[in-house]
Amino acid sequence: MSGATPPAQPPPDPPHHGLVHPLSLWRWRHNPLYRCTDRLQGRIALALLLLVPILGLGALFAAGDAAQRHYRATAEHQRQALHRTTAVLIHDAPDHPEPGSAEARENRYPATVRLTDPDGRTRTAETDVLPGLDAGSSVQVWVDADGAIAEPPMDTAQIRSRTMGWALMAFLTVVLAGAAAYRGAAVVLRRRNLAEWDTEWAETAPRWTTSP
CATH class of the missing domain: 1.10.287 (Helix Hairpins)
Known part of the structure; x- marks a missing residue:
């Protein structure tokens, strides 16, 4: 058609679209x-x-x-704010399906324990313990100033x-x-x-x- 302008075609892209060498x-x-x-x-x-x-x-x-x-700094604050104490299992801890295995040594199971808080009051709480422990066994736990069980301070590997x-x-x-x-x-x-x-x-x- 006379006088008609053909539609424009986009220019070709450069050979490289990403980060080039x-x-x-x-x-x-x-x-x-x-x-x-x-x-x-x-x-x-x-x-x-x-x-x-x-x-x-x-x-x-x-x-x-x-x-x-x-x-x-957080780990140091935790070490200052928390302290370790001894707690006693009230009930037997669950047994691991494979006693003595490496997995059994790494796994922990929730169990109810009895401990004495800084004010001298006896309280019960739940913490993770090794499998197979009998009722009356002693375990070490970390507690805060109120006597509540807390996570232990971060160690070097965690940091x-x-x-x-x-x-x-x-x-x-x-x-x-x-x-x-x-x-x-x-x-x-x-x-x-x-x-x-x-x-x-x-x-x-x-x-x-x-x-x-």
Whole structure:
């Protein structure tokens, strides 16, 4: 049809949609098929490839140090606020299906015990004990200032485990933030490419039309 402007077709995408290998980025400057936005996207990818590991390791060590200091202080506070005392089983503890096994040595079962609180009053409570203990057996429990049974203070292994968890979470957060930043930049540049293509096509397409 004379005078009709053919519909614009979107420009082809660059060969790489994700983070590209940094050794190939230097060639983009000499490739006439790449747009300015393609080269910009490559520079963003290279910058993120360099920055994300550095920032991730920094976040890992910073979060790990902060978490370790926090949990050490918490454990020290627990050791000062709690104390160990002796309690006596009121009933037999349940037996493990495999007595003497490694699992039996690790498992604990809830049992009712009797203990004396700091005020000298006798009270009953529930705590976890080894399987197979007979009624009247003595067990060591941690109690707070009110005489209530509490979890024991965190040990070194627990502090290390929780510290590593926070450190790893901080590192992964930086990695995901870097991936999201690259994805967002790619979407913005893609929209810019489409807008520029529409403008250029509107100027070029009329010169391609022919009269019948």
